[in-house]
Amino acid sequence: GQNIDQPTEMTATEGAIVQINCTYQTSGFNGLFWYQQHAGEAPTFLSYNVLDGLEEKGRFSSFLSRSKGYSYLLLKELQMKDSASYLCAPMDSNYQLIWGAGTKLIIKP
Amino acid sequence: IAGITQAPTSQILAAGRRMTLRCTQDMRHNAMYWYRQDLGLGLRLIHYSNTAGTTGKGEVPDGYSVSRANTDDFPLTLASAVPSQTSVYFCASSPVAGEQNEQFFGPGTRLTVL
DSSP states (O other), X not given: OOEEEOOSXXXXXXXXXXXXXXXXXXXXXXXXXXXXXXXXXXXEEEEEEOSSEEEEETTEEEEEEXXXXXXXXXXXSOOGGGOXXXXXEEBOTTSOBOOOOOEEEEEEO | OOSEEEEOXXXXXXXXXXXXXXXXXXXXXXXXXXXXXXXXXXXXXXXXXXXXXXXEEOSSOTTEEEOOSSSSBOOEEESXXXXXXXXXXXXXXXXXXXXXXXXXXXXXXXXEXX
């Protein structure tokens, strides 16, 4: 079956760094997406990885290891506006996104 | 219109009633999707359409139907609503089906079935 595992909730301090992990099992693999979702809003695209390694985009970076079925999202210099849920979504062999339940990130001053 | 719009924003519906959730995009995207999002669960795909005139079933299609008469519109119909269909419904689109491109989401419809 297909399965996505990511922590339910994490807490971090403003200005700090946080790493959100995601492990996955899918039928085939066509890359992995990370989305951000603020409470009561729609998900918005953050990053996409299809090859192993680290992709950096400003304060956000995303890492992928296909052999381990593992990805993480790294958020640096945390700001209060980063308080949101972060959704891990690998794409399967049918090019369908398989969504994790999301990690709720709470930022404290 | 810019991006994807959904209507209504929220709705309270009596069980057994018929309801159509509307979704319109102006990005000329070929692929469109309907998801439901429930607390503690990931987004679950209800139905999808790879291009105008075609539709397919997702993970949780029972009780829902869709149509794709043109590129822009992708309505979702609940023929006879039940309380378990209480959820937040998101419509999404992507430029091309079957490729590794991101999905763009509408603002969602919050539906309560009593």
